[in-house]
Amino acid sequence: MLAGGIGISGVSLFCKLLKAKNIDFRLYYGARSKEDIIMLDWFEKYGVPVNIYTEDGSMGQKGFVTKALEEYDDNITVYACGPTPMLKSLKTITKQRNIKAYLSLENPMACGYGVCLGCVVKTKDGYIRTCVEGPVLDSNYILEF
């Protein structure tokens, strides 16, 4: 599980669910600086260890959270939520390494129920609405976002 910035909130309940089901996973959380790190007490409450990366090195390991993938071989599945540049980078890395990845997109959403078309992404099936058909999509299914 990879989270960037406020994407940590997007993965929190999924982490809680996996933990409750005793499913083995690791959580990696990246932010610009230690001042941007949130919810550590929440994850501690549910027994989820958090591996932290900060861009300025003020907490955890220095660098982007996508560096965490260097610790693993290709036989993993990645779930991620975070800013679009992070997700685009993940898409590239996981495609190159043939790693299965599911991305929770943070597209701006105006209406949130499928009528404004402000959140569309280009997929193998054409444009779809992130708010209705997503927001979690197979990385390989997404063509542009």
Ligand code: FES
């Ligand atoms: S936010 Fe309006 S269609 Fe998705």
